[in-house]
Amino acid sequence: MLSAWGLTKVYDGRKVVDQVGFELQPGTVTAFLGPNGAGKSTTLRMISGLTVPDAGQSLVAGRPFTQWPNPSYVAGVLLDGQAVHPGRSGLTHLRTSAMLSGVPKRRCDEVLQMVGLADAAKRKIGKYSLGMRQRLGLAHALLTNPPVLILDEPINGLDPEGIRSVRTLLRDYAARGGTVLLSSHVLSEVDQTADRVLMIGGGRILRDGPLAELTKSNRTLVKAADMNRLAQVLMENQLQPMQGADGHIAVNATLQQVSELAMKSGIAVLSLKEDQLSLEDLFFQVTGNGGQA
Numbered sequence: 001m002l003s004a005w006g007l008t009k010v011y012d013g014r015k016v017v018d019q020v021g022f023e024l025q026p027g028t029v030t031a032f033l034g035p036n037g038a039g040k041s042t043t044l045r046m047i048s049g050l051t052v053p054d055a056g057q058s059l060v061a062g063r064p065f066t067q068w069p070n071p072s073y074v075a076g077v078l079l080d081g082q083a084v085h086p087g088r089s090g091l092t093h094l095r096t097s098a099m100l101s102g103v104p105k106r107r108c109d110e111v112l113q114m115v116g117l118a119d120a121a122k123r124k125i126g127k128y129s130l131g132m133r134q135r136l137g138l139a140h141a142l143l144t145n146p147p148v149l150i151l152d153e154p155i156n157g158l159d160p161e162g163i164r165s166v167r168t169l170l171r172d173y174a175a176r177g178g179t180v181l182l183s184s185h186v187l188s189e190v191d192q193t194a195d196r197v198l199m200i201g202g203g204r205i206l207r208d209g210p211l212a213e214l215t216k217s218n219r220t221l222v223k224a225a226d227m228n229r230l231a232q233v234l235m236e237n238q239l240q241p242m243q244g245a246d247g248h249i250a251v252n253a254t255l256q257q258v259s260e261l262a263m264k265s266g267i268a269v270l271s272l273k274e275d276q277l278s279l280e281d282l283f284f285q286v287t288g289n290g291g292q293a
């Protein structure tokens with residue numbers, strides 16, 4: 001539904017996007033993650049036809065986005081710094097776009113309701129807060145009910161209620177077969193919203209895969225009635241006990257290995273589970289970025 005290969009952009013002799021490729025399927029939310037300046041927005045702009053790639057190509061529903069007779073019916077796009085007329089109301093802004101795209105007027109009220117902006121529909125955009133502008137941008141992207149959404153930091157500036165409603169909206173949208181590609185720095189939110197993660201650093205894709213797979217740690221967490229005895233048995237079996245979450249011992253072994261060892265040694269196990277990396281741990285591991293997401 002949304003694919004790219006070899007996408008490359010050079011600014012001032014530097015490859016800011018370097019051979020980026022992926023293929024996204026309907027019914028999924030994919031998060032595009034990376035530190036500041038990693039190349040996320042440039043990639044999204046190339047897919048949306050706003051920046052011309054120096055190499056590579058991308059297809060939205062099988063064609064380059066700008067080659068669709070009416071691209072807005074194929075993908076809803078929300079990019080940072082979109083130009084909107086500050087003197088117009090949110091409703092007028094949407095109605096103008098709706099008219100140009102042949103969308104019925106009532107859809108404008110619908111999308112404003114969906115993003116929680118119905119009460120501010122008639123206020124001037126110039127008086128909107130950052131979060132309200134984001135909501136309006138999202139409403140605009142949803143106007144034609146397109147099969148694909150391309151969203152650059154859609155929850156930037158949203159309050160907790162706004163973040164939660166966008167999460168629900170995007171999950172529902174994907175459940176109905178939509179394809180979502182969004183960039184974000186809010187890893188805790190991505191953790192709850194995305195099925196798949198694309199991590200980019202220095203313009204290159206560093207990781208690509210289902211969230212659950214990327215965060216697998218190959219470690220087991222175990223808690224026993226006698227923790228000292230457990231640690232001793234692990235060491236006797238050349239397994240290094242490490243401090244795990246919630247009072248568990250973490251160990252580089254499978255669930256089965258640990259449970260067999262405990263049983264053989266007569267240790268009463270109170271808790272046994274697979275350890276999972278947090279998305280934040282994964283992010284820092286992959287990007288080597290010590291500070292910012």
Ligand SMILES: Nc1ncnc2c1ncn2[C@@H]1O[C@H](COP(=O)(O)OP(=O)(O)OP(=O)(O)O)[C@@H](O)[C@H]1O
Nearest residue numbers: 011012016017034035036037038039040041042043
């Ligand atoms: N029009 C431009 N001219 C020159 N350099 C640019 C231009 N647009 C982006 N860049 C540079 O390309 C690199 C990637 O920028 P981009 O905006 O794609 O990163 P990003 O991952 O979206 O970052 P952020 O998380 O801060 O939004 C940066 O070094 C940026 O300065």
